[in-house]
Amino acid sequence: MTTDDRLAVYLAGPVRGPNALWRDEFELALSTAWRQHGGLNWPYPLTIRPGANIPGAPAADDRPDFYVPADLVSIGRADLVVAYLLADESGRGTGFEIGYATARGIRVLPVAGTPADRESWRFALANVAFVYPDLATAAAAVAYAAAQLAGARYDPARPG
Numbered sequence: 001m002t003t004d005d006r007l008a009v010y011l012a013g014p015v016r017g018p019n020a021l022w023r024d025e026f027e028l029a030l031s032t033a034w035r036q037h038g039g040l041n042w043p044y045p046l047t048i049r050p051g052a053n054i055p056g057a058p059a060a061d062d063r064p065d066f067y068v069p070a071d072l073v074s075i076g077r078a079d080l081v082v083a084y085l086l087a088d089e090s091g092r093g094t095g096f097e098i099g100y101a102t103a104r105g106i107r108v109l110p111v112a113g114t115p116a117d118r119e120s121w122r123f124a125l126a127n128v129a130f131v132y133p134d135l136a137t138a139a140a141a142v143a144y145a146a147a148q149l150a151g152a153r154y155d156p157a158r159p160g
Contacts, residue, residue: 013084015051042150
C-alpha cells in the first residue's frame, strides 16, 4: 500500500499513440466500479501512469535513464499491475514490467481481450491465475480489492 493507504495500481501497456487511450478508458471504468462497490466509504485507488509528461523534463522516449528508474520505483510501490496486452503492441517494455512485477511478488492483472492478444502474450500469461477479457472487468477487480483492503464488510442484505 502507498503511504496514504490507497491501493496503488501501476498501468503497464502502450503509453504513446492511439493505443495509449486505454489508460483513460481504464480510469473511467475504475471510477464507475468504485462507485458501484460503495466507494464513497473508502479511498479511491491511486493509479500510476508511466510515461507522464512532466513539465521541464525531457521526453520520456528520449531518456530511458529518466523513465526506467522511475518506472521501476513505481512498480515497486504498486500493490497491483494492470497490464493491457494487445497483439499489435507486444512491446518489450510491457513485457519487462510484467516480469519485474512478477519477480517482486506484485500481482499482475492482465487484460487480453481477443484470442490474438492472448496468443501474442502467451508466455507472460502463463504466470497468472486470471486473464481479464476487458478493462471494465479488470477495473471492477481493482475496485473490489480497494474495498476489501479498506475494511468493507459483507452485507447479507445487499444483493449482488
